[in-house]
Amino acid sequence: MNKPPYDALLVLSFGGPEKPDDVIPFLENVLRGRNVPRERMLEVAEHYYHFGGKSPINDQNRELIDALTAELAASDISLPIYWGNRNWHPLLPDAIRQMYDDGHRSVLVFVTSIFSSYSGCRQYREDIQRALNELNMTEEMSLDKIRTFYNHPDFIETMAQRVRDAIAELPEEGAQQRKVLFTAHSIPSAMAATCAYEKQLHESARLICEAVGIDDWALVYQSRSGPPQQPWLEPDVCDVIQELADQKSTRQVVLVPVGFVSDHMEVIYDLDDEAAKLSEEVGIAMSRAKTAGTHPKFVGMIRKLVEERLGLATEKQAIGKFGASHDVCPIDCCKYEPRRPAPVPPTK
Template sequence: MIEASRPDYDAILFVSFGGPEGRDDVIPFLENVLRGRNIPRERMLEVAEHYYHFDGVSPINQQVRDLIAAVRAELPRHDIDLPIYWGNRNWHPLLPDTLAQMRSDGIRRALGFFTSAYSSYSGCRQYRENIRDAREQIGEGAPDVDKVRMFYNHPDFIAANADCLSVALDQIPAERRNACRVAFTAHSIPDSMAGGCDYVRQLQETARLTAEACGIDASRWDLVYQSRSGRPQDPWLEPDIVDHLQAIREQGVNDAVVAPIGFLSDHMEVLYDLDDEAAKASAEVGLNMVRAATVGTHPRFVTMICKLFAERLFEDVPREAIGQFGPNWDVCPVDCCPPPARPAGRPASRG
């Protein structure tokens, strides 16, 4: 048995984006996502149609349930015996309700896992602000939450992504596989947000490490972006995945694997923006597109999450990282990942 060095943690909290689980949930969910923002209602209704395309059900909540179940089963193998709670930013179970339940259960301090692998305002700092706001709403006795570090270069995360990519590459005919291009995708964010964080650098490192693990030469892969929102005149990270796929087809490429390393599960932005829009655009230009799975509940990913908890609980558990940059910090600097200016008309991410 490993000797515990930080016995003050008495729970684990998963924090995620949230998503509707029926047609009647869609508009209230989007109103939560867009609260405080000057978004035209017609734009919100346009996004709502993406959900109605799937009968109003985003898979993200069930995927978090599945991930929690897998982690709960794995925790004993890491000598961890802590209850797991779950709270969302935008839909039930909402963070204030979860923290209130934790207080009622006598929880004082929890380790938080955010369903986001990369540093940015929307992927890290905003979740920390959500927790702060929820604690203020609950008041006295609200549990403290310390998030585990970002894990973009954890060897188990890379191994899980590489396995997903390898499975997709195997779907390309063997005689064409060496000419296949790989497009690693992530959610586009405003340039103003990207300029204040390590989002792009971390994505580039994850893509590089994943490609190398699969024997993909640097000339055969690209980092591209998807799910852009906001006004057309506002600069966001590019190139867009659809534009990229059309461009490489014009260059004579016949096969492409799209690997959404910027996402942890196959939620709405993967299903609609890749499996629907990108797949249709590829078919129109005669490009054979294969989409790699996200890490989801891959065993190596589940193991990684438990290791992140263990390294905070026990002194002799190593902080694993590969590549150029080493393990990310546990405690975010005060000035990291500042919020961008929010121009009018900018919609938000979808879960």
């Protein structure tokens, strides 16, 4: 029997504080080496304190790992799953060291980021290389990232079901004046020019709308964190809600955080808190679709992506205009040199 090309699976994520005392050290870790005023960091810290000082992201990663462990076992895929974060415990170098100590040398990596950009893809690959360099393991271990899945049919169907559920929460009255807003994290325009981020977001939103039967929709952005003089992707979700209210053309909005894998801090603060309050103030009924999270279709999709790299799948599934993404990123893929001072970090 041929030896499988990989002997472990790593779930790689952003990380987040687990308690109030973690918040400032976490943000200092995110900002290390960056010229961001402490006042701005403290402002971001208040987002965490608003929710008790704990980000939901770590618990959601634990839930995803539990679901994925069961999914792989049900398909007789014997890959132990490890977990590492970019910015908080369990940290990526510690996870790599643990995998090495456990005897693993060829690791497949699932990054909890859907779309191609510097911060969502390339930076994670740089993190991996940096950790291997620091551990002096560049010759001993290999870690390969799973491909981007924005147009995988199971991701599209997962989000289509999430949208249907969100629509069902709204009253029948006003349904004819409903707008669906797909939200994603804004990034600097200069970063967007180096990657397929916008194109992929538009394609995912289009495919989801096609599956649900939605005609009136738009792509908007949230969580901008850069200095005012630096152009970032627009329009902002709250600005659009205000415009819709001013135009008196919309009575309902459905917010779909298509750019996020799970309901972490940015989703619950920017959408469930800020956008929800604004919608109530301007008299627009709002419903927010859940993220993919641990939806069975989404967990099954990850298993299928693993099977692709293990050589167990006969085809790479993708729908829409652009086909399946590459397994190995080109050398200049999503290349971007962040400006200094760097943008304030996203809240996870």
